Amino acid sequence: MPLFRSRTAVQLARNARAFLYLDTGVVRGEAPPTLEAMEETQARLREQIEEARWALANRDHRISGLEKELGGHTVGAGNIAWIFGTVRTGSTWLASMMRDGENHAMWNEPRVGELFGSFYERAAHRRDNENFVMGTHRKLVWLKSVRDFVLDSAGARFPKFARDGLLVIKEPSGSIGAPILMEALPESAMVLLVRDPRDIVASALDAAREGSWAYELRGTKRRERRGLVGADDAPLDDFTGKSQEEVVEDQATMYLRYVGNSKRAFDAHDGRKVLVRYEDLLADTLGTMKRIYSELEIEVDGEDLARIVREHSWEMIPEEEKGEGKFYRKGASGAWREDLGPDQVKVVEEITGPLLREFYPDGTA
Amino acid sequence: MPVYRQNILLEVARGIKAFLNFEAGLTRGPTPGEGGGIQSLEEAHKRLEDRNRQIAELEKKVRESRSDAPAGDLKPENVVWMFGTARVGSTWLGSMMDEPTGHTMWHEPLVGALFGGFYYGRGAHRGGKHGILGGPDEKRSRAIRAFILASAHEKFPEVSGDGYLVVKEPNGSNGAPLLAQALPESRMIFLVRDPRDVVSSNLSGKSEGGWTAEAYKRGRRQGTPPPSDPKAIVRKGAKKYLEFIGRSKEAYDAHEGPKVLVRYEELRADTLGTMKRIYSELGIPMDEDEVARAIKKHSWENIPEEKKGEGKFYRKATPGGWREDLTPDQIQMVEDITGPLLQEFYPEQQISRAGV
Secondary structure, eight states, rough: OOOEEEEEEEETTTEEEEEEEEEEEEESSSSSOOHHHHHHHHHHHHHHHHHHHHHHHHHHHHHHHHHHHTTTTTTOOOGGGEEEOOOOEEEEEEHHHHHTSTTEEEEEOOOOOHHHHHHHHHHHGTTTTTTTTOOOOOGHHHHHHHHOOOOHHHHOOTTTTOTOOOEEEOGGGGGGGHHHHHHEEEEEEEEEHHHHHHHHHHHHHHHHHSSHHHHHHSHHHHEEETTTTTTTOOTTTTTTOHHHHHHHHHHHHHHHHHHHHHHHHHHOSSSSEEEHHHHHHHSSSHHHHHHHHHTOOOOOOHHEEEHHHTTTTTGOOOOOBBTTTTOOOOSSSSSSSHSSOHHHHHHHHHHHHHHHHHHHHTOOO | OOEEEEEOOOOOOOOTTEEEEEEEEEESSTTOOOHHHHHHHHHHHHHHHHHHHHHHHHHHHHHHHHSOOOOOOGGGEOOOOOEETTSSHHHHHHHHHHOOOTEEEEEEOOHHHHHHHHHIIIIGGGGGGSSSSSSSSHHHHHHHHHHHHHHHHOTTTTTOTEEEEEHHHHHHHGGGHHHHHHOTTTEEEEEEEEHHHHHHHHHHHSSSHHHHHHHTTTTOOSSSSSOOSSHHHHHHHHHHHHHHHHHHHHHHHHHOSSSSEEEEHHHHHHHHHHHHHHHHHHHHHOHHHHHHHHHHHHHHGGGGGGBBSSTTBBOOOOOTTHHHOOOOHHHHHHHHHHHHHHHHHHHTTOOTTTTT
């Protein structure tokens, strides 16, 4: 029985580590194997694993061939992890970290949830019509079509996707369709990412200012060019021409609809899923990331993950890209106390009340 | 590669040994003695088992697909789109085309509204490679094609072989270009009507007591109710005409499959002659007696009197009724908004310019 055992390893650079191992003690009978002997055992194991990997690769090749013969998909439903919630919840940050894992890829806001979900909600009065393409009585049929549509599109977008890879679909703006997508692809994993709605509205108010990132970078300019601004079906995050009061009310309503639908999907989903609060991610990024992967049953290398977390930390964002009016604004929680007026806070709390109480039962972030 | 290793073993008493294993160095791979090897091997074996299961299932499916390939599916070239906009007589034309043996009508699936409303509207700013309908046309078309054919096949398994599926899609015509691109071999009817009559019919249905207004009132329709202000109804109706007929025209002009342009007014004036032209230009064989029977069955005279009249779905069926129904200001508004289309499809008509 060793009296003292020490294992120290320090990452010096990517793939280069210094280590120091020390075992010392007193035993009766056989001494524990030396590190050299342990290394020999491990070498044998590595050889066996290599053989198993080779066998796996052969099987993957066979599976690809069979799927091709059947007209199957490059990206399997089980290889997808959806990030739902709503805008301004830190989904870009989370998705970027998840994208950087080995064999991981990220699809940045395809809005497939908006395509199907928004249409489904707007056509609620037609759902009982037997001819309607998304009618209730034909739900299994069109869910299968939605599934194929997503997988076909993902395959076209990621033609060289690794069989054991992970496709992170960051879909905050498409969260209105979360229930449809999760029902259509039940093997997929789901991340429900939430944030205090008051912080989201504060962030939206900042983005709504002319000259801010939302105006400059997002769709407003393009929508203007196409004459779509102010149209009946303009998305709620189209801020153009809106007063502060309207932005506050619209964003709170959007939160209720998008996070509400995401929660419905989350509750109904029997597969792998995890609920993440932005505030927890901010407070303990590495710990929360480990929890996410653990609950989604996705293997990640702990050291790689730590490196990824470091690379995507707030400190690593160039100073000129951060601040008021920019996409990376504060990277803090609870700032709504400074940014929103009492009336605005009241409006947000009234509209989003049920969700706010559920995700933030202590009343604060 | 370790740079220093020391293993010491000393017998300090009988049967009792003291040991010291020390190792330090630099490595690019896993550090020596790092745990997880056995776990990884087990994981590899577990994955192999999963793969073996998958292969067995897929091989079974391949065997089944070889022996039981579904026969008699709907042929994409036998899909007949009917585009235009609401209130152009598509229900009437669609009902007549539903009658011949082997022909079936799909009444407003709204698949065009699903894709068109997003592509040209809500999602228009996501036309890049990330957007679900963005990127190369062929990729988008392939996904939409599969969606349409799967839905049509499941809904109408009986339409196969030489059968035709007429998809009446006036309210989905805002997606006409996408649907036509997805099924380039399909056939297309582009049904137009004088926009002033279309708006006049719209106004009647949406005014107090009209069939559309009542549908909202009784909860048969949900969402934002139509405006009650006649001026707003007229403006909205004219803009919808511009958008939906405009998209239909875009699809019609680009479509290389069989296609036919039909004016409602001609269909009213000479129904049998126009029907014969439709089938002829679409290359669809027709039995004249069968079509004549369909025309008679769906004629204006055969619609019960109580279902016809002002504010009802079947209102006038009279081209040119707008002259009595619209005010000079309303006429001018429609003509201003729909001008280019009005002149293209009705070049023989003088623009009235506000009641001239």
